[in-house]
Amino acid sequence: MITQETIDKIMETARIEEVVGDFVNLKKRGTSLIGNCPFHNEKTPSFNVSAVKGIFKCFGCGKAGDSVRFIMEHENYSYPEALKFLANKYHIEIEETVDYKQDAEVQQTKENLFIISQYASDFFKKELWEGEEGKAIGLSYFKERGFREDIIKKFELGFSPDIWDALYADAIKNGYKLQYLEETGLCIKNDNGKIYDRFRGRVMFPIHNITGRIIGFGGRTLKSDKNIPKYVNSPESPIYHKSNVLYGLFQAKKAIRDNDNCYLVEGYADVLSVHQAGVENVVASSGTSLTIEQVRLIGRFTKNITILFDGDSAGVKASLRGLDIILEEGLNVKIVSFPDGHDPDSYMHHVGAGLFKEYLEQSKKDFILYKANVLLAEAGSDPIKRAELIRDIVESIAKIPDQIKTSIFIRECSNLLKVEERILISELNKIRSAKIKKAPTSPQPIAPDAVAKSTDFREDPSLVKETNELQEREIIRLLLTYGHEFVSWDEDAEKMYIGPFIMSNLTDVQFEDPVCRKIIEIYYKEIDLGHLPTANQFIKSDDNEIAHLAVTLSSSPYHLSENWYDKHKIYVRDESVNLKSTILGGIFHLKKRKVDGMLENLLIEIKTETDPVNQEILMKKYALAKNLERSISEFLGSVIVK
Incomplete structure (x- = not known):
């Protein structure tokens, strides 16, 4: 078992942006970093990393956690295996409470x-x-x-x-x-x-x-x-699993990210030769047909792929048929072909590293136009073959999700193929219509666990329905975000910690959501012990439900652009500017929900109660609850309609 001292050292040393950055191409947005989620297929980034909070959160699939949780999810590791992975990355010596000999007899x-x-x-x-x-x-x-x-x-x-x-x-x-x-x-x-x-x-x-x-x-x-x-x-x-692996990606991933481009070759020797020429952003499909998983793997690091073809024309034509999957994933594809009889390996050794690098830069051609030229040369003047190649090209263009790129390629191919744009557009629409008709129209069933895992009320408020979940989670968010802050709300008042203030105002409130209730119970226990819990304590909890909710409530898919003030001189108030209003608003919104629920239950009891004495008692309770609701509503600035 790994000692707590070692775990603490790993947690303190591991930087979430570095750990995730080894697997995902991250770009800065506001105070966070964003990228395409490695846990599900997406073309628009919804994967957020907060270096300040040390957490990641995908607002698409819901995966969330810290550095250890990321490695556990990505590599399918156990908790100790993920800790050892990070220890190895940061050269931290593992101390364990029992002797451990790493040999062929390990447990996993x-x-x-x-x-x-x-x-x-x-x-x-x-x-x-x-x-x-x-x-x-x-x-x-x-x-x-x-x-x-x-x-x-x-x-x-x-x-x-x-x-x-x-x-x-x-x-x-x-x-x-x-x-x-x-x-x-x-x-x-x-x-x-x-x-x-x-x-x-x-x-x-x-x-x-x-x-x-x-x-x-x-x-x-x-x-x-x-x-x-x-x-x-x-x-x-x-x-x-060969369909999920690219030879040389481990050695190439940094260069791919730095150059925002990935060269794709066929074999092991090609990768070695291109590396030797000083071009390190190169990987190989290892002789297998390119798979969708491999394309998505590249897509984590760049949106640009350059295919290096050898001079075998038959091989080129066969390969072209399988590259539409790259277009479907929204990646940009260019082609470099070598003279007959040469592949990247032989050509590099034939001309030398310097001329090889020059050739790569000067010989790049866009995939669609390259494909059109290859097929045109094959079709010659045969009208039937030319008609087939036009359909082939338009089918490739139809795979491109970006409408602007589609429009540009239609125009370019119109000039190249000597065909009117409207005819190509008509054929494009036919292909897309046929695809839509083939797609299933009935809604897909939702797995029960998929709903259970969606614990972010901001992602789908409809899941909350008539429960108090939204208000309860808002209280938890306020505790995690501001609980440790030491403030004074009035000039003459003494300073106080927000966490204990919130908790003292919740003694009469019973939380319904089981995860929220667990967090509240932990908070009460820690305060009784003289401790003030931090968000990080819950984020790193051994309880997966607590950790997931803590990360979710500490994350947001939205970031206020600095341009609002820097360029437009528009000042947008932050909730932290008036913490008193923010905190009391959260508390009283929850209490109002609780009182509303109490009123609904009392109305049902009044309607069903037949004993006049009991009915009068219930009416008095209802009046008291109604007065309480009115007081809370006045504070919140609400208008009571009923």
Whole structure:
């Protein structure tokens, strides 16, 4: 178990903007940072990070929390695993109350797979740099391909000896279990029970996840035997899903963010070569067709993708068909194609780093126009093929969600294809109409837990209905925001803390919302102990419901622009300017709701009561409650209609 001192140190050191920034491209807006949520698909940013409060909140899907909660949600880690992840990021030594030896016998299955994968990577690296076969064959191969040693080390390349069970034998000797070697695909057991290494006799390309942990491998054979597959990749496992992974993203994510562009190539060697040319914002789909998950992964860091195509025209045409998914996600796509016979790897080594970088900058073409040119060249003067290509191009344009971009592409393609704009627009409308007709018209059922998780009354006030939830949560928000402030509301009055003042005015109020009630109970206990709770205490609570509500009530999707005053000289009053009115307003609005509920219940009792004596008692109670309501309403400036 991790000691409390270590937990406190991690919490104090971890900066939410740095932790989230490793996974999401954040931009400043007002006092907060915003970006596209990594937990659900969205094109308009609704994911907010507050560096001051140390919290994140998505106003789209509702996910919220601090640095630890973010890592738990994003990496599917347990609480201790998330703490260890942050400790490793900030180089904090973990102190635990019991001895802990990190080896292949750790408790969590996923952690076992991470550990065995890291062990395998270390084994392959050692074989490459120290093994006789590794140096003679593997290292020589990489150097013959023109890769510098710093690039080989940066990407942790390795070599698997051409021996049936070299990795297996070493792993078992060091205490690792066959179960995890098989689950990661590093070793295979055949029908006869014989165990052998999957990657024997291959140079190795470790595949990292976005946080830098090794999750799989790609192995290239150096043999010329055509019966042996050129590349072998790790199979799917609990830690490796190839459709969700981009090779080189861990090494490239900072450069992608800094350059606001991501170069996309096909293979491992392409990534290494482009890196070696000094262009580090490059990733590969590792030979698989580009998936929607991979596109969304890139979309976290930039809205601009540049595809690097080799000179194989057949391959280009096949690839063009699968790139519309990028347009659908609202990303901008450009294309760079290389001369026939060259791919990014070969062309970089052919012309050198300097000319390669120049070529990338000078040869970018917009995807739609590039696609139109390629298909035009193929169609020639054949009218049927030209008609087909026009539909193909318009279908791609129809995928673009931005109407301004759509309009520009229609105009550009009209000139290029020699077709009137109105005809292209007509075809575009047909495609979109057909898509709308195919879309389901009946409302989708809402999962019960989806409603339960929506705990932000500001996101959907309709969920509150006739309960007191909105007013109760407003009280909690005021406690979290201003409870620790020491103020004097009147010139002659003594200073006081707002938190205890609010609580002293709620002694006659019973909270109905269970989470609000828990927070109020904690607040009372802390005050009795002489402590004044802070918002941070609730945000970091072990109770997920309390933590989620605390983050939600400490966040807002709206930010007042400084331009209101700086440019327009319009001063907008803040609620903190008159805290007395804000606090008393919150208290009396809640009390009014409670009294209104009391009046409704009394009316029902009066109507159903048959005993005249009891009915008179109820009428007196109703009159007293009505007077109380009138007093509260007068304070709030309300007009009572009934």
